[in-house]
Amino acid sequence: MKEVITRLRSKEVHLQTADEKQWYSMRIMPYRTVDNFINGSVLTFTNITAYKEMELNLAATHLYAGAIVGLVQEPLVVLDHLLRVEMASQNFIETFKLVPEQVKGQLLFHLGNGQWDIQALHEAMEQVLIEGKDLHNFALEHHFPILGLRNMRLKTHRVAYKDNKTFKIILAITVI
Secondary structure, X not given: OHHHHHHOXXXXXXXXXXXXXXXXXXXXXXXXXXXXXXXXXXXXXEEOHHHHHHHHHHHHHHHHHHHHHHHOOXXXXXXXXXXXXXXXXXXXXXXXXXXXXXXOOOEHHHHXXXXXXXXXXXXXXXXXHHHOOOOOOEEEEEEEOOOEEEEEEEEEEEEEOOOOOOEEEEEEEEEO
């Protein structure tokens, strides 16, 4: 509390009860009088148990999805609604000789120093993005600078949320 009063900055801490059943957000704020003088502090406690449970469920779901992506034999990548990579299988990274640390958060078309900047892929992904049409065995032939010519079949599945504006795209690639 002393820190809040001397620095005039609020502080928030998440606390768990001794029985580990409840979570609370404790917020400490400087108390200002009507004359705008600091005369102590105000503590508020907000029950955030539901939020913490949701946070744990989200983390578990992310681990679960990552395990599924890792088990799939084909190269697989999960993209957000802007075509940024959220998750990529090890098989995808190895098959296309990508640097793992440079994959997550990258636009699909920027992967591998722009190797995926393919006009036919742009057009196909535009159908997925704008028209909401999934690709089924979409044929794509491309010469990758490091790998050489690759014939591929692409398949997508668009997973939309309630608002239908935010979605993920699962992209599976079969190299022929």
